[in-house]
Amino acid sequence: MAKSSTPSRERIVAGAADMISRRGLSATSIREMAKHAKAPLGSTYHYFPEGKQQLATEAVRYSGEWVARSLRKELEAGPAAGLAAFLALWRRIVFESDFHAGCPVLAVAIEEPPADEVPPALAAAADVFEQWENLLADSLRAHGARAEQAAQVATLIVAAVEGTVALCRAKRSTEPLDRTAAQLQYLIAATIKN
Amino acid sequence: MAKSSTPSRERIVAGAADMISRRGLSATSIREMAKHAKAPLGSTYHYFPEGKQQLATEAVRYSGEWVARSLRKELEAGPAAGLAAFLALWRRIVFESDFHAGCPVLAVAIEEPPADEVPPALAAAADVFEQWENLLADSLRAHGARAEQAAQVATLIVAAVEGTVALCRAKRSTEPLDRTAAQLQYLIAATIKN
């Protein structure tokens, strides 16, 4: 078998991202990630010789890129459409997992690093947030927003959506997403108008 | 010794809240919480016979009430002052911990619950978020905001601040807080004006 329908390595990364988004990094064991991807434990150390940190780093980048792709595509129709897609994407993840899944990037971002050291997974999380913000900010600027305003609004959107997903999980309801959605839509409309 | 300067029980809860805000719930062991509070391991099971879940629940409520107190007090000077205090409080926690600490309520909120069951700590997190939102929404309404708008803005503020704290930790910078602060201030000004 040269290549199975989805290669083992990618299945492991995608599965790891899903599990991390639910339980957090430290509560997700390598054994469970392997089992979830129907891969043997030995394979995880074959594909990711640096161990858990490497796997976490790749999982963060994987979901980061996945979201960025969607964002990039929908932003072609303008910032408001991009925001709507961004919100819909997270609503779907939260709702379809029965409020069990969230954002793996956030989950990794709030793990405490060892003193005076920055683990690669945490650095990857920072990069992913930055990328999402830049996509939104560029689109806002392209539609007439002032540079500083665009940056501020982009950061607010990313932060608010991440926080709202957490609120939804705690309350087992998508209502927080509805509320922030309404306000963020006003905000975008006001931002690209001046 | 009838009562030490700070009672053991409260020291354990406060310490647990701090540790959970840094490492997350599942990465924080009861042994470490006891050691951090200079209390014996046996004492934690004496004060919290339901074990880790109970300790986590009380830690969430403890920090929830602590933030709510500050919020309640500063909101007396109006929504804008309340928001400023809310932001300053989190900025202080993030900065003074060298970007290691965050919000323990968020940390508990994103832990996956067992299927069809809601652990008390998760329910407590939902309550705390609700309480913060209500404090902000009431203040907004008292200053002329429409009821629905007030609720939406309050949810957005709580979610955005929680998310921004996570962004700051990942990026090891307080700049995200500056950006969201600016936008949330505009938003409050616009909300209580109509």
Add this chain to the structure above:
DNA sequence: GCTAGACTATGACGATCGTTATAGCCAGAG
């Protein structure tokens, strides 16, 4: 067909987890 190298199978290592049990201490009430 054979060999090299990618992948898997299996088991073990020390460490730490949540939790419990049991015995001991030690202040304050009687």
Add this chain to the structure above:
DNA sequence: CTCTGGCTATAACGATCGTCATAGTCTAGC
């Protein structure tokens, strides 16, 4: 003084953790 009850001390339980080592299987290219 004795005794009771809140708190501590200590050790242990099985389970699971991240990681590593070793031997085995299988396939692609010669």
